[in-house]
Amino acid sequence: MLLSPLRRPEATATREGPEPFGSAARTPSVADHATACHGRAMVQTIPPRYSPAELIAELREAAEEIAPELNGIRPEETLEGESAQTLEEMQEALRRIASGAPNPQEIARAALAAKAPLRPFGKPRNTVVKMPRPKSAPPRR
Secondary structure (H helix, E strand, C coil), X not given: CCCCCCCCCCCCEEECCCCCCCHHHCCCCHHHHHHHHHCCCCCEEECCCCCHHHHHHHHHHHHHHHHHHCCCCCHHHCXXXXXXXXXXXXXXXXXXXXXXXXXXXXXXXXXXXXXXXXCCCCCCXXXXXXXXXXXXXXXXX
């Protein structure tokens, strides 16, 4: 199962980097003009990273979308759903450790063990079952 690439359309972070391998044999570009005229390389734009909360939300959304296609599999049982819970548990463990909780090694071990039961999320299943009407016997004559 493949996860969809998580890319944002807006890009705000930048990085200057070396020219790609084999760039000497290419035709001049706008970057070459900027380097020649302004004495610096063009700046590459890098998309910003998702926060853990955004990743968790994206993974849960993907799990809810794919679960109906998997007969009998709940969203939290999919790879995306379990990944979301694991990220959430590790995020909580890191928060506790960062805030100075006692026994940080135990907190880390518990988070890495991933033994907590899967928590349901998303829309609850419809558990109401319509009962069929009993067939009435034909009238007696």
